[in-house]
Amino acid sequence: MQSQRQVILCPIEDIDPEHGREVQVEVSGRSEGLALFRLGERVVAYRNICPHQGRALSWAPGEFLCEPDGSLVCPHHGARFELVTGRCIAGPCAGSSLSEVTIRLENGMVWLES
Numbered sequence: 140m141q142s143q144r145q146v147i148l149c150p151i152e153d154i155d156p157e158h159g160r161e162v163q164v165e166v167s168g169r170s171e172g173l174a175l176f177r178l179g180e181r182v183v184a185y186r187n188i189c190p191h192q193g194r195a196l197s198w199a200p201g202e203f204l205c206e207p208d209g210s211l212v213c214p215h216h217g218a219r220f221e222l223v224t225g226r227c228i229a230g231p232c233a234g235s236s237l238s239e240v241t242i243r244l245e246n247g248m249v250w251l252e253s
């Protein structure tokens with residue numbers, strides 16, 4: 140069985156600086172979407188699940204509503220999340236947070252850490 144520590148998610152340059160990118164990973168035998176966002180030289184990763192009703196944060200496959208102020212808007216009921224922290228700053232689940240996924244950057248690649 141392959142350790143998640145060895146999983147490359149994508150090259151950093153493949154993450155759209157304005158709209159992020161979704162990648163699929165296998166967790167416990169099932170596919171799960173991760174949402175990756177570039178914040179300058181940093182990359183943050185969250186499970187593609189809104190804490191409000193558990194729906195995908197993407198409005199279309201791999202497409203996210205990122206705002207110029209550094210926030211992400213859930214397309215279903217408008218919850219707004221601060222990308223740098225994952226915290227919901229407005230909307231129906233204000234005060235809750237996205238589920239962050241630990242990643243590392245190495246040689247221009249984004250790696251999933253278990």
Ligand code: FES
Pocket residue numbers: 189190191192193194213214215216217218230231
């Ligand atoms: S499911 Fe995201 S705001 Fe309701």
